[in-house]
Amino acid sequence: MNPVVLNVIVDEFVELNEHFAGVATGEGLAPLLLAMGTVLVIFSLAVFGALTVGAVGSLFTRA
Template identity: 60%
Template sequence: MVTVTPLNIIVDNIVEMIGLFSDVAMGAGLAPLLVLMGALLVAVSMGVFGILTLGAVGNLFTAN
């Protein structure tokens, strides 16, 4: 059970990071809009590259 302590520290740091990030992201001005646009960009690019990856894996298992 030596790995429990570092794992707890990592989880605690992630929870704290989310809280700090949400405070900054929901701050003044256009910050919420910028966070939303960034999340949209990341989601769309992950979807496109995910589809391309699935196509490449499917191409490995099909005959020419």
């Protein structure tokens, strides 16, 4: 993946996180819930990526 594209994705993600953190600040457990949601999204993307890599790998290997 091109480093510029990855940098843009990371920048957008950081900006999104800052925006929602600003909205949620001062509401008790909201920042913690925001962090948990972020971790859940990252975990889901990682699992999807791993399954996709596995599926593509199985297309080119013989079992």
